[in-house]
Amino acid sequence: KQEVTQIPAALSVPEGENLVLNCSFTDSAIYNLQWFRQDPGKGLTSLLLIQSSQREQTSGRLNASLDKSSGRSTLYIAASQPGDSATYLCAVSLTLYSGAGSYQLTFGKGTKLSVIP
């Protein structure tokens, strides 16, 4: 069974610092990996989607990388701002096809990021 781990569970950094969030998974047979942001009491907002054939994706100050062989993805945030404070979750979608539509998505429990002004 796929397991997704995000370490650390919480991270506090001063404003302006570059930082890396980690996501590791146990089964490398993934279809895609997605990074989300969640603000307190809200739903999840999709940040970046990396297909299994890709190595990285970029959006603004965010860069996500994927290394299937080592079972790792990182989310790099450049020049962090207080508005980046949120919980960041990763989710992996497996290539296992169940025959009835595959929903094999596994989420990590997230890293809570605090950017201190």
Next chain:
Amino acid sequence: DVKVTQSSRYLVKRTGEKVFLECVQDMDHENMFWYRQDPGLGLRLIYFSYDVKMKEKGDIPEGYSVSREKKERFSLILESASTNQTSMYLCASSPLGREGLTGELFFGEGSRLTVL
């Protein structure tokens, strides 16, 4: 932009009441999901639907049912609410990827349910 709309942001119900949580997506996505999110437990899948009138149980379907009569709408039903169903409920949709796999996932704003 993809929009997933959950009808109620906050609900307070009493034990034993029947509860309906509605979710509508506007991007013609095949897949729709209901999750619940609890501190320390993360997101857990309740039910999944990959087509109209089709549904599959997720990890924690007990005490819940779902309905998908139209492609854009996926409803979660608590037949008889209990206090342990107090939680944040999140609806999501995604297109079909290749070979029926799950494409990019989009979430609604969430429904915070309190059962007294």
